[in-house]
Amino acid sequence: MPERTVKSSGAPTLEAVAARAGVSRATVSRVVNNSPKVTDEVVALVNAAIDELGYVPNRVARSLASRRTQAIAVIVPETASKVFDDPFFASIVQGVALHLADTEYTLSLLMETETSSSKTRRYLRGGNVDGALIVSHHVSDLSYTQLGASIPMVFAGRPLIAEEGEGYYVDVDNVEGARLATQHLIDLGHRRIATIAGRTDMPGGHDRLAGWRRAMADAGLDDSLVVNGDFSPASGAECMRRLIALDEPVDAVFAANDQMAVGAYSALRTAGLRVPDDVSVVGFDNDRYAATASPPLTTVNQSPEEMGMAMAETLVRLIDGDETVPHASMMPLELVVRESTAPRTS
Amino acid sequence: MPERTVKSSGAPTLEAVAARAGVSRATVSRVVNNSPKVTDEVVALVNAAIDELGYVPNRVARSLASRRTQAIAVIVPETASKVFDDPFFASIVQGVALHLADTEYTLSLLMETETSSSKTRRYLRGGNVDGALIVSHHVSDLSYTQLGASIPMVFAGRPLIAEEGEGYYVDVDNVEGARLATQHLIDLGHRRIATIAGRTDMPGGHDRLAGWRRAMADAGLDDSLVVNGDFSPASGAECMRRLIALDEPVDAVFAANDQMAVGAYSALRTAGLRVPDDVSVVGFDNDRYAATASPPLTTVNQSPEEMGMAMAETLVRLIDGDETVPHASMMPLELVVRESTAPRTS
């Protein structure tokens, strides 16, 4: 008969519960995982023992045995210091956490710094998580897409490299959103409508420019008034200055995000121009700045929080082996009209 | 001789590496954990095998065997939807992630919702993490403090219940910061100085009010001009309205955080009063709103990001068994003078 050393240290184990309840470890395990095939009385017995002992299952052991970690990674491959400067990221993460709170999954937040990229990859391959969420404004990194084969992952925004029906992502219809915004300006009677474009090497920047172009073309207007920014407030101001310097003034401006729109505000103010009296301005994102700007900014709302929730939901379904998950999920988009736009006066 | 079923599925294991290198599993383990007592040639041999096989250690198995998870939890026990509305939280989380990026630790983000509190506690006790960071503006929950005995934890801000020399926390000297801010107003010649206090049932709110009181008392000024807000912009506006309604107008206002200061701005604007011409305003936190408000807000800078880094550092040292870790770490605080304060004119 093999000796069994009595364990005195640490938290109560499944074995202790089994002994207390007078059943086998397997049965306790079944109860903990609510297996249907256990007698009600045994269930009661085991649960009593669990309560008395204050037993809490050890997830690490469970993971090792079941080969599931019940954890997902959220990877933010931006330069670390910029991540939370943009409310967009924070809101996505919040949405993810919110959805996960209703599940048994746990969230691991990985911030990818310049030097940690291989560390991140090892982490994903080291069996630490059941899946990953990639959040970025930038062109999605190819290296992640490759990992997609070995571990389920969902991207925020269409990865540029994704072939049709390949990879999973949640996105907004940026083209349509930009078209909506521009059409609003057109409906107000504006004709010389410029756009402060974002980085067009990012899907969002690219598509928003395309949306503006489409609206302008559909209305038979000149679509040459394009200045290129990089999504930062500073670039928005700089672009606006270039627009102001034009011989013929513009009636209205569509900025590819709110931060650039706010940057444009300051350039306009400096030039002595008023919003919306002299120039109407529309942004995109409806971020934290939009509502509190003065005047409050008309913009396109894209609810990054809902996007985060949708991403988490998609990933969890993927992990659970759901075959019906759509590769692309489009989030609703809507124009929020505030005080930065007004009918053409002149 | 026991049968050994050949494994074909999944990632390469330590055992596969051992076979490839012609050594035992223990030796591979030693190499992976850079144990000093392994011959250089064996190290080279093993590393070669690791590279060839693309071996990545399974952290779950490692955790189970070593009883360390190499993960820490960040718990944000705020109402979920409020968490990231306050840049303070986001910045702390960022600081934590930043520090952890240089270590082998991983970050688990737990957002505590009304219904998830027991889930969180189970998580902490289920051997999921080596330690926890509790981030909150609120009075720290007693129940966490109790857990502190079984798992290392560090609080953001002094837990109200902490006895001297009990528990670990990183904090700013709120009393001193508020005193600095108020003294600045006094130095500018203001005499009727009000304070829009935060929730005084939170350590921060309590101490900032105390700091204002001290500065006023030291200068022999009337310290009865107190209105109580709740740290939200709306409450800041409401408080300011009450101040404006006073018979004798105030010269200056010290708000217990920037969000309330910005709320005060709007109330002042609505009343036709100008900042700083009619009323000087000082905030606290130097959050995202402060620099971009108009006029830019004079405030007390407390760098939540550095606070997050300090928290992470403290926790890691605690986990590593460092006995010299101080129970309280105070972060530097400094007055940032912008355009919302000006010498008294009248």
Added chain:
DNA sequence: GTGAAAGCGCTAACAC
């Protein structure tokens, strides 16, 4: 329905 036994992939004594 319940129990016995065999691992999950790794670390950690302990021998050699």
Added chain:
DNA sequence: GTGTTAGCGCTTTCAC
């Protein structure tokens, strides 16, 4: 220095 041998705490066939 390196190999052997036990587990870490749980899940999961497979008999009964």
